[in-house]
Amino acid sequence: MRRRSVTAVVAIAVALFLGVAVAQSTFRIAIGVDPDTLDPAQGTTTTVDNVLDYVVEPLVTIDSSGKLVPDLAKSWETSADGKTLTFHLQQGVTFQDGTAFDASAVKWNLERLLDPNVRVPRRGQLTVIDSVDAPDASTVVLHLKQPAPALVGALSQTTVGIVSPASIDKDGNSYKNIVHPVGTGPYTYTSRRKGTDVVVTKYAGYWGEKPYYDKVQFQIVPEATTRESLLLAGQVELIILPPTSDLPALQNNPRVKVLLGPSDRTIFIAINTTKPVLSDKRVRQALNYAVDKQAIIKGVLFGAAEPMDAPLAPSLFGYQSIGAYPYDPEKAKQLLADAGVAPGSLTLDMMSPTGRYVQDFPASQAIANYLRDVGIKVSVRTMDWPTYVGTILKPKDENTTQLHLLGWAPSFMDASQQMQQFDCGQSPPNGLATSFYCDQQVQSLLDSASSEVDPQKRADLYHQASQIIWNDAPWIFLWVQSFPMAYASNVTNISGLPNEKFYAVYARPAN
Amino acid sequence: MSGFLGYLVQRLIGVMVTILFVAITIFLMVRILPGDPARVIAGVLASDQDVAQIRTQLGLDKPLWTQAGIFLRDLAHGDLGTSARTSDPVTSEIMARLPYTALLAVVSLAVAIAVGLPLGALAAARAGSAADLAVSALVLFGISMPVYWLGLMLIILFSIHLRWLPAAGAGGPLAIILPAFTLAAFSVAFIARITRSSMLEVLRQDYVRTARAKGTRRRAVLWRHALRNALPPIVTIIGLQFGELLGGAILTETVFGWPGMGRLLVDSIFSRDYPMVQGLVIVFALMFALVNLAVDLLYERIDPRVRYG
Numbered sequence: 001m002r003r004r005s006v007t008a009v010v011a012i013a014v015a016l017f018l019g020v021a022v023a024q025s026t027f028r029i030a031i032g033v034d035p036d037t038l039d040p041a042q043g044t045t046t047t048v049d050n051v052l053d054y055v056v057e058p059l060v061t062i063d064s065s066g067k068l069v070p071d072l073a074k075s076w077e078t079s080a081d082g083k084t085l086t087f088h089l090q091q092g093v094t095f096q097d098g099t100a101f102d103a104s105a106v107k108w109n110l111e112r113l114l115d116p117n118v119r120v121p122r123r124g125q126l127t128v129i130d131s132v133d134a135p136d137a138s139t140v141v142l143h144l145k146q147p148a149p150a151l152v153g154a155l156s157q158t159t160v161g162i163v164s165p166a167s168i169d170k171d172g173n174s175y176k177n178i179v180h181p182v183g184t185g186p187y188t189y190t191s192r193r194k195g196t197d198v199v200v201t202k203y204a205g206y207w208g209e210k211p212y213y214d215k216v217q218f219q220i221v222p223e224a225t226t227r228e229s230l231l232l233a234g235q236v237e238l239i240i241l242p243p244t245s246d247l248p249a250l251q252n253n254p255r256v257k258v259l260l261g262p263s264d265r266t267i268f269i270a271i272n273t274t275k276p277v278l279s280d281k282r283v284r285q286a287l288n289y290a291v292d293k294q295a296i297i298k299g300v301l302f303g304a305a306e307p308m309d310a311p312l313a314p315s316l317f318g319y320q321s322i323g324a325y326p327y328d329p330e331k332a333k334q335l336l337a338d339a340g341v342a343p344g345s346l347t348l349d350m351m352s353p354t355g356r357y358v359q360d361f362p363a364s365q366a367i368a369n370y371l372r373d374v375g376i377k378v379s380v381r382t383m384d385w386p387t388y389v390g391t392i393l394k395p396k397d398e399n400t401t402q403l404h405l406l407g408w409a410p411s412f413m414d415a416s417q418q419m420q421q422f423d424c425g426q427s428p429p430n431g432l433a434t435s436f437y438c439d440q441q442v443q444s445l446l447d448s449a450s451s452e453v454d455p456q457k458r459a460d461l462y463h464q465a466s467q468i469i470w471n472d473a474p475w476i477f478l479w480v481q482s483f484p485m486a487y488a489s490n491v492t493n494i495s496g497l498p499n500e501k502f503y504a505v506y507a508r509p510a511n
Numbered sequence: 512m513s514g515f516l517g518y519l520v521q522r523l524i525g526v527m528v529t530i531l532f533v534a535i536t537i538f539l540m541v542r543i544l545p546g547d548p549a550r551v552i553a554g555v556l557a558s559d560q561d562v563a564q565i566r567t568q569l570g571l572d573k574p575l576w577t578q579a580g581i582f583l584r585d586l587a588h589g590d591l592g593t594s595a596r597t598s599d600p601v602t603s604e605i606m607a608r609l610p611y612t613a614l615l616a617v618v619s620l621a622v623a624i625a626v627g628l629p630l631g632a633l634a635a636a637r638a639g640s641a642a643d644l645a646v647s648a649l650v651l652f653g654i655s656m657p658v659y660w661l662g663l664m665l666i667i668l669f670s671i672h673l674r675w676l677p678a679a680g681a682g683g684p685l686a687i688i689l690p691a692f693t694l695a696a697f698s699v700a701f702i703a704r705i706t707r708s709s710m711l712e713v714l715r716q717d718y719v720r721t722a723r724a725k726g727t728r729r730r731a732v733l734w735r736h737a738l739r740n741a742l743p744p745i746v747t748i749i750g751l752q753f754g755e756l757l758g759g760a761i762l763t764e765t766v767f768g769w770p771g772m773g774r775l776l777v778d779s780i781f782s783r784d785y786p787m788v789q790g791l792v793i794v795f796a797l798m799f800a801l802v803n804l805a806v807d808l809l810y811e812r813i814d815p816r817v818r819y820g
Contacts, residue, residue, distance in 0.1 A: 030679075034778070036596045036597050036782075037597060037598065044553065044554035045554075116564060119568060119598075120561065121561050121565070122557065122561075124561060176598075177598050179599075193681075194604065194607045194608065194770065195608055195770025195771075195774065195775065196680055196681055196770045220768060221680070221768040223765050223766050225663055226678060226679045226767065229666045229671055229678040230670075230679055233666075233671045233678050234674070235677060235679075384781060385546075386545070386547070386551045386783050387545040389547075390545045390546040390547055393550070410556075431559070
């Protein structure tokens with residue numbers, strides 16, 4: 001009799017345990033890249049940053065419109081001379097390993113980012129920081145070498161996600177390389193299987209609003225069609241970057257919802273302004289009038305973009321709508337004639353990557369066709385990305401490119417990173433301004449803007465520069481790419497951030 | 512040393528020499544590829560100083576001879592270096608994925624043999640009949656269907672419509688089924704074909720006619736005499752197929768998100784992760800060489816006329 005009741009108790013206990021274990025809810029997301037690093041400081045890829053955003057938080061972050069809002073810092077101010085930046089930290093925050101979040105932890109993190117012994121590809125934006133002080137537990141002071149109005153934006157990157165200094169010698173971490181990130185975010189890092197997934201678990205001690213799901217699993221699925229299959233089979237709840245050509249079908253499918261997330265990525269054809277004929281502004285403007293961007297967006301990108309109306313995306317600080325180059329092949333032919341280019345006399349070589357941006361190669365072929373329609377002979381070629389980058393980055397005298405497709409997405413929502421593309425000092429081999437565009441007036445406007453502390457004045461300077469750049473047309477201004485994602489209709493509260501991230505931390509079942 | 516052991520040692524030395532040549536070749540080949548690994552790893556938004564720093568960390572600013580010396584010295588110690596992309600040891604990255612590649616290769620091959628061998632034997636036994644034609648058609652299908660298309664079709668049927676099997680990943684025992692069958696389709700074709708032609712060759716032999724004349728039953732003739740003697744070329748093909756499957760079923764791994772070595776190799780090439788590419792190619796070459804060696808040794812078992820040493 002006693003043995004049977006013991007068995008019964010054990011059976012009930014097991015059933016309860018299993019019941020509890022089964023009740024753990026998991027939100028499954030399919031992404032396309034296997035994280036190369038879990039160290040926020042070493043990040044270069046937005047999707048990897050997106051995963052780390054669940055675990056670490058920076059001092060400031062952006063909201064859905066791209067505006068800077070408080071995160072671990074509840075407020076901040078800049079000194080009048082622009083060389084001192086003071087952050088006031090949130091109180092009562094603990095790292096996921098139980099240690100307290102305070103100013104000395106922030107100081108440690110910033111100094112680690114500035115340490116040349118640590119690999120930090122995005123360090124360039126932070127080198128203006130001369131030193132960091134922590135006068136008390138909730139105040140951090142940054143002393144700058146010179147005024148840097150864009151710095152606060154730079155601090156919103158996942159790169160500056162604050163990790164627990166105490167975690168640096170545990171779980172396989174080292175000062176130079178973090179493999180097990182410990183932050184202050186709503187989820188703790190649990191595990192990863194290389195090539196398969198990364199799993200995070202809800203952090204009970206999170207200082208902010210608690211998320212719904214107990215676990216989040218990021219499945220690594222390189223093939224876009226397979227990600228779509230996973231969603232349609234009900235095996236994941238959210239996917240990013242489905243095959244573009246399937247967007248209409250997905251939009252018509254009641255079991256899924258499609259979100260064309262905002263993005264700061266501008267796609268353009270960079271024109272090598274140092275080459276003969278292309279150095280004439282009229283020719284470049286002609287190229288802009290020759291291409292029907294709306295038609296390509298509709299027919300090739302299936303609606304996943306908006307035409308550019310300025311040299312930068314609307315979500316960036318410093319943006320202003322400047323104008324348009326509407327589709328006008330007659331005007332294009334007129335401008336070419338004015339510049340002395342007879343129909344059929346100009347042959348141009350266009351380079352395009354494949355699979356790097358949404359429909360990049362098909363769009364390039366469409367663009368080439370439009371150029372042919374106005375009497376320009378164009379040949380399109382493609383190659384793998386590293387070769388592509390190597391080719392377009394050759395210095396002026398060795399550079400053979402004439403037209404090449406490129407996408408540019410600043411890592412934080414400020415015009416300064418975009419304007420690098422029009423900076424005289426940033427052309428190869430010093431930087432990636434592959435049009436070799438250089439205008440003295442624009443340069444002085446950009447230089448003033450980079451140290452102008454007053455936001456309104458700074459925005460004005462960027463507006464003026466944008467006007468000149470738009471008219472000079474060093475690019476064929478194409479479109480601002482969307483960031484497509486799709487999710488199951490039975491979940492809700494999923495949105496996109498304009499830096500090409502999905503925001504699903506507070507996803508929950510739709511009732 | 513003489514005899515079987517001597518032969519084995521000889522072959523193993525041959526393998527090591529081959530691996531050395533492979534190592535030197537791949538070392539040079541990756542460095543011919545256009546593109547700067549430091550820039551690729553740093554990303555387009557990194558400043559020139561950061562790129563230069565990464566180049567130094569990767570040891571790519573040293574002269575070529577020095578790089579080669581370091582590479583070969585480490586290789587002699589069994590150290591394949593550190594991944595430029597992830598900063599993890601190449602060996603551990605490969606070991607994390609090797610079991611998945613091996614599993615997929617073994618299961619695919621098992622399926623391919625289980626399906627291909629009987630099909631080929633059937634076609635040979637009923638040569639010229641409708642059954643033979645049907646097998647030929649199946650073979651053509653298997654060789655021609657692109658892995659990409661076949662894999663996606665299977666996903667649509669079994670994952671989306673029937674909801675029986677996972678569409679991707681390696682979680683759970685069911686996950687291997689679709690990738691293995693997709694991959695097996697190609698090998699089935701090869702194995703069926705070589706089985707058919709090898710058996711036809713054997714079935715024409717005098718000793719088979721003698722066996723039949725003796726009154727041995729059809730099935731015994733087929734299995735005990737014909738197939739046994741038809742094995743050597745079939746085993747060769749199976750061995751080659753196994754080597755190829757181990758070589759990374761890249762398309763299958765991509766379509767199904769299977770975390771194997773083939774996908775890793777492609778990603779590493781696109782990232783210009785030199786140490787990773789070098790390490791993977793060496794490991795592939797080693798596996799292929801060892802599989803071939805095993806197949807050769809197997810001949811001794813199955814063909815009494817062959818004796819080594």
